[in-house]
Amino acid sequence: MNNNQMCFCTSRDKKIFWGFLFTLVELLVTIAIIAILASMLLPSLKTAKDTCKKISCQGKLKQWAEAVHMYCDDWNGYFPNSDFWPTTLEEYTGATNNLYPHRAKYNKMRLCPSAQILDDSVSTTDSQYGHYAVNSNFTGDRVKLVWTVKMNMITSPSEKIFMADGNNAFFDWLVMDRYEARHANGANNMWVDGHVNWTKKIDVTAALLGIPGHARGGM
Structure with missing residues (x-):
């Protein structure tokens, strides 16, 4: 190989090398930009x-609010019993006791999309488990011998929670240790008057709402 051939090959190799290097740098820069944008x-x-x-x-809680108010209209103003409220309200949610496909749809109403399913039985047709809890001071408690009350007996219904995010799939009575702030350190609440909103957990622990710390209590 003469000197001319050697110079020609070297020049071409340099062009290929620098072209590859620029391509690699461009690729790395692109990857870095994508990483920054992704972060x-x-x-x-x-x-x-x-x-x-x-x-x-919140949309599910609004459906529950409609069901609760329709139930109260049909039962002389009384709230459903805390032990049976999921199945009691079933017919007011577009489902019936015997139509299992409807019950599967109904079960989805019991599940908050931000919560984990705590028990596989939550997907069964007969399950009463779910991610929402009710206020047993209004729906009754057989242990404390507290009976259901009428909606019109509740003072300041816009300031009293009837149902909210709960964290226990077996017990669906709303107490402080079962009140779950799973939405940005807050929870969705359905109030007695039917409106639904999000509230920071610290806001609903105020004495005005009267959430106790003992088991199976209410507000």
Whole structure:
């Protein structure tokens, strides 16, 4: 190989090398930009996803509110009993006791999209488990011999919680240790007057609402 050939090959190799190097640098820069954008966007996407779940949960509580008010209209103003409220309200949610496909749809109303399913039986047709809890001071408690009350007996119904996010799939009575703040350190609440909103957990522990710390209590 003469000197001219050697110079020609070396020049070509240099061009290939520098071309590859520039391509590699461009690729690395692109990857770095994508990584930076992802780190900026992912938290926003998670926040947006969590917000959608919170809104979906509120929609379910609004359906429960309609069912509760229709039940009270049919039963002389009385709230459903705390031991049987899921099945008692079933017919007011578009489901019936004997139509299992409807009951499967009804069971989904008991599940908050932000909560974990605590028990496999939550998906069965006869399960009364769910992610929401009711205020047993209004729906009664056989242990404390507290009976259901009439809706019109509740003073300041817009300030009293009837149902809210709960964290126990077996006991569905609403007490402080079962009140679950799973939506941005707060919970969705359905109030006696039927309106639904999100509240920070610290706000609903106020003495005004009277949430006790003992088991099977209410507000």
